[in-house]
Amino acid sequence: MCECCxxxxxxxxxxxxxxxxxxxxxxxxxxxHLDPDSGKAFDYIPGxxxxxxxxxxxxxxxxxxxxxxxxxxxxVVRNVGGLTKAIHKLKAGDKLGIRGPYGSTYPxxxxxxxxxxxxxxxxxxxxQLSFIRYAMDHRxxxxxxxxxxxxxxxDMRLFREEIALWSERKDITIIETIDEAHDCWDGNVGVxxxxxxxxxxxxxxxxxxxxxxxxxxxxxxxxxxxxxxPEENIYVNLERRMKCGVGKCGHCQINDxxxxxxxxxxxxxxxxxxxxxx
Amino acid sequence: MTKPRVAIFDFACCEGCQLQIVNxxxxxxxxxxxxxxxxxxxxxxxxxxxxxxxxxxxxxxxxEDVKRLEVIRSRAKVLIALGSCATSGGVNRMKNSFDLxxxxxxxxxxDGAMPHLNTRLTQACHEVVAVDYxxxxxPIDNAEFAQILRALLVGKKPFIPDYPVCVECKxxxxxxxxxxxxxxxxxxxxxxxxAPCPSVGWxxxxxxxxxxxxxxxAAQEVMDKYRLTVDDLxxxxxxxxxx
Amino acid sequence: MSVSTVSxxxxxxxxxxxxxxxxxxxxxxxxxxxxxxxxxxxxxDLRLDYDVTILSPRKYLLPPKExxxxxxxxxxxxxxxxxxxxxxxxxxxxxxxxxxxxxxxxSQGEYDTHYMxxxxxxxxxxxxxxxxxxxxxxxxxxTATVDSGFDILLTDIGGAYVVQAxxxxxxxxxxxxxxxxxxxxxxxxxxxxxxxxNRTGLNKHVLECKPAFLPKxxxxxxxxxxxxxxxxxxxxxxxxxxxxxxxxxxxxQDEVNWDLKTGSRCRVxxxxxxxxxxxxxxxxxxxxxRSARFRHRLYRKGKYVPSKIGGQIACVGCGRCVSACTxxxxxxxxxxxxxxxxxxIG
Ligand SMILES: Cc1cc2nc3c(=O)[nH]c(=O)nc-3n(C[C@H](O)[C@H](O)[C@H](O)COP(=O)(O)OP(=O)(O)OC[C@H]3O[C@@H](n4cnc5c(N)ncnc54)[C@H](O)[C@@H]3O)c2cc1C
Ligand code: SF4
Ligand code: SF4
Ligand code: SF4
Ligand code: SF4
Ligand code: SF4
Ligand code: FES
Numbered sequence: 001m002c003e004c005c006x007x008x009x010x011x012x013x014x015x016x017x018x019x020x021x022x023x024x025x026x027x028x029x030x031x032x033h034l035d036p037d038s039g040k041a042f043d044y045i046p047g048x049x050x051x052x053x054x055x056x057x058x059x060x061x062x063x064x065x066x067x068x069x070x071x072x073x074x075x076v077v078r079n080v081g082g083l084t085k086a087i088h089k090l091k092a093g094d095k096l097g098i099r100g101p102y103g104s105t106y107p108x109x110x111x112x113x114x115x116x117x118x119x120x121x122x123x124x125x126x127x128q129l130s131f132i133r134y135a136m137d138h139r140x141x142x143x144x145x146x147x148x149x150x151x152x153x154x155d156m157r158l159f160r161e162e163i164a165l166w167s168e169r170k171d172i173t174i175i176e177t178i179d180e181a182h183d184c185w186d187g188n189v190g191v192x193x194x195x196x197x198x199x200x201x202x203x204x205x206x207x208x209x210x211x212x213x214x215x216x217x218x219x220x221x222x223x224x225x226x227x228x229x230p231e232e233n234i235y236v237n238l239e240r241r242m243k244c245g246v247g248k249c250g251h252c253q254i255n256d257x258x259x260x261x262x263x264x265x266x267x268x269x270x271x272x273x274x275x276x277x278x
Numbered sequence: 279m280t281k282p283r284v285a286i287f288d289f290a291c292c293e294g295c296q297l298q299i300v301n302x303x304x305x306x307x308x309x310x311x312x313x314x315x316x317x318x319x320x321x322x323x324x325x326x327x328x329x330x331x332x333x334x335x336x337x338x339x340x341x342e343d344v345k346r347l348e349v350i351r352s353r354a355k356v357l358i359a360l361g362s363c364a365t366s367g368g369v370n371r372m373k374n375s376f377d378l379x380x381x382x383x384x385x386x387x388x389d390g391a392m393p394h395l396n397t398r399l400t401q402a403c404h405e406v407v408a409v410d411y412x413x414x415x416x417p418i419d420n421a422e423f424a425q426i427l428r429a430l431l432v433g434k435k436p437f438i439p440d441y442p443v444c445v446e447c448k449x450x451x452x453x454x455x456x457x458x459x460x461x462x463x464x465x466x467x468x469x470x471x472x473a474p475c476p477s478v479g480w481x482x483x484x485x486x487x488x489x490x491x492x493x494x495x496a497a498q499e500v501m502d503k504y505r506l507t508v509d510d511l512x513x514x515x516x517x518x519x520x521x
Numbered sequence: 522m523s524v525s526t527v528s529x530x531x532x533x534x535x536x537x538x539x540x541x542x543x544x545x546x547x548x549x550x551x552x553x554x555x556x557x558x559x560x561x562x563x564x565x566d567l568r569l570d571y572d573v574t575i576l577s578p579r580k581y582l583l584p585p586k587e588x589x590x591x592x593x594x595x596x597x598x599x600x601x602x603x604x605x606x607x608x609x610x611x612x613x614x615x616x617x618x619x620x621x622x623x624x625x626x627x628s629q630g631e632y633d634t635h636y637m638x639x640x641x642x643x644x645x646x647x648x649x650x651x652x653x654x655x656x657x658x659x660x661x662x663x664t665a666t667v668d669s670g671f672d673i674l675l676t677d678i679g680g681a682y683v684v685q686a687x688x689x690x691x692x693x694x695x696x697x698x699x700x701x702x703x704x705x706x707x708x709x710x711x712x713x714x715x716x717x718x719n720r721t722g723l724n725k726h727v728l729e730c731k732p733a734f735l736p737k738x739x740x741x742x743x744x745x746x747x748x749x750x751x752x753x754x755x756x757x758x759x760x761x762x763x764x765x766x767x768x769x770x771x772x773x774q775d776e777v778n779w780d781l782k783t784g785s786r787c788r789v790x791x792x793x794x795x796x797x798x799x800x801x802x803x804x805x806x807x808x809x810x811r812s813a814r815f816r817h818r819l820y821r822k823g824k825y826v827p828s829k830i831g832g833q834i835a836c837v838g839c840g841r842c843v844s845a846c847t848x849x850x851x852x853x854x855x856x857x858x859x860x861x862x863x864x865x866i867g
Contacts, residue, residue: 010600011631012589012773012786055592056777056784057434080802082435089433095596214805241801243773243791246631250770250793253817254807256825261630275743276807308779425776432594432777441759441795448763448845449585449790451575453553456847465756465847491796493811496754500848 011246014053014097026156030088034073044068046130047265050100051245058083061242063127067134076126102245104265106131115143115201119220121150121192121212125158127237128211144201146173150192154178154185193223204228211237217278231269238264282330285316289336289343294417295361302420312431331356337363338401351407359403362416366487367400414486419471439469440490443482447473455481466492524685524704531700532682537564549611569611572654577616577766578609582640589635590786604642612647614667615659615837619766621670625830644690647671649715653723656840658854661728664837665719678711726854729861732834735823742860752812754848761842761851762792767835793817819856
């Protein structure tokens, strides 16, 4: 910060956080737990993301998968390109730059008292986890909680221990499926939409939260429409290319919406008529 | 920490690209501090050695070249094709439009029949082995070469543009050749050179090859608008096999 | 508002003195047979009679490449603040309008110190258009004249300039203009005539509706055949973005120095017409078709950006994209008029 900044902060300058735990969740996804070097964490609400950077390599938006009820910041990073590959080489004690939190949130307060249905495809489980954990930590505030998880193959399944623990509880229903059958898997086989008819809560009255790869939304939204879920009760969490995270660079636009600010969580009723959305 | 081993190999080419590297002058000293440059003869004799980065200059024009390149590939962690000869076949590929025997006789006269001058259809590196990165241009732009090498050394994916030359040409505020009713290949040729040619009044003739998804259909129709023929363009492009 | 008159000779001496001061002085100069903004070395190089510059003065507010941070690789970073005082001479009203829009966009919501600090260090001497360019249509866009944003506005009234100073920075500069005297009624009348003429005369392409109507028009035209018709010839070369005074999209790239230990994070111009502007991991391109990208630019100018800046249309009618597009498809008026022709607006 210099004199002419008049005390205004540089929105592009990341703060350093230190990795204190990390492990591979499967062949491509790494779990990271971070604490701020400044000692000052920030407040966030499930659904938000941060811009993660490794100076010299680059910066990318990554969802916060921890819940504000937990300590520190948890991220899950899939190895897909330049930056994410470099992040995968980091060890405990290494540092990452963090900016944020940015973006819209899940309807944590509006959804109070209602049944929650999470529909997660692949790595789409990650941002949803923040709200699932939050809801589990405020269990009395919500109705029933159902989590549908679709994964490509059984060895890509994320957070298996945590999910196994939840599966044993009576106050949350987890239904998993994998796309392709495998000897080591005796559960459901098929895409995640095949699980929708098995939701026991009153679907049209539930808050349905959807996150997955681009291709998934069309099919899930069709199935939800068929099941009579009104658009106001559906929330989608969308990905776009992002360079700034703060509504300037223009990369994340879906027509006139900015995914970094108006999203990534959108109420489907606000987006259903936006042509570039799905 | 041991320094990364970098080896440069030349195949059929004018070595103009290597010259560009040498032209980095002071920067080349920086480079040499960071890496062990393995001279190719040495590199080839030490059977056990691997190179972190192998840089291939030139195109593949003989059967021996294919074998040599395959050996290099098997020992290189990262393989870079350097310059148009290596990325597209370059100027050497022009011979593919002619009968090879005629080419030999034309170039070498009666000696053309000698076995070491045996020739085959020119190929780019990626047509023979897997190539990790391509550094385009005839010759390459040394600033871009330096940028790509630094990126690789720091463990990052180098930035190699896939947009047209016009982007860089406009950014440096050159008066567009089309303003003078001249054709310029800029709109379909890959950027990264910084558009030097239009800035000194030449058209871009496409030495870096086409962008991934050029609108060739548009190029033809647009030329009609400018009353130029497709043959004008073809002539421009054949030099660098950008067609 | 204080308005004075200064002779052209006197103005030239003023510019010469400015060049001698510690501020950077940038003005419009000839570049081959076109014009461009560039650092002024001699007062006589300033060409206020220019028609249009190849690039807009945006290149000084949001440079093609700008360092945001210096960093230690995999470590901490430091803000780089570029706030070298600069006087920008010869900004046309349409470009002034574009700068005012960018000021709003970079200060609203998350405040961009990099842009805003630079902006505040720049003193703008605007000037009314003396020569209409081949493709200008500022009259159609209500940007042929301008009444705010600048520090000083010059109008060429023949042998002299009428000088309007609107800010403290501007008034301080006018004080240094030896020979400036309060503008008489006669000079004011001449200035009015120039501006009146421009309000209708900078119109090489005529938009068939009021600009304020465009957002409404565009509500109905998303699937119009014009997008495909035009974009068929689009090279995705981004020239229309690069030259546009209101395009401000950017990419961010990290560059590493030879020591491999330090480097800088830069922002560079980007363009929504470029093929991979919206590509994400897995090579999924959210705007894959040329027509979708072509449409996005004209929606951004006519609808999306206006919704962020109180309805101002983000095409200021400079005509640069019309000249810059080698495929001759980028003309916004052409497209909007086609949409108007066959769209029922209820
Ligand atoms: C709101 C939000 C939340 C996200 N949350 C997560 C998360 O929790 N976990 C996670 O792992 N990911 C998440 N992502 C995705 C993540 O941001 C991307 O995977 C990441 O940006 C990849 O960066 P990279 O540098 O590793 O890849 P890059 O090297 O940038 O490349 C990734 C891919 O992007 C494309 N690409 C990039 N640049 C270009 C270019 N110039 N030209 C053409 N194609 C290009 C290519 O297809 C390339 O393969 C999220 C994204 C968003 C928007
Ligand atoms: S690409 Fe061009 S400059 Fe480089 S070696 Fe080949 S012919 Fe020479
Ligand atoms: S001169 Fe060539 S490269 Fe430059 S803008 Fe014109 S067409 Fe593009
Ligand atoms: S402008 Fe064209 S011909 Fe010139 S260096 Fe660049 S790509 Fe090659
Ligand atoms: S869209 Fe074209 S005419 Fe309009 S402001 Fe941009 S460059 Fe000028
Ligand atoms: S300048 Fe013309 S050809 Fe190039 S991207 Fe724009 S519309 Fe397409
Ligand atoms: S990410 Fe830059 S505008 Fe949204």
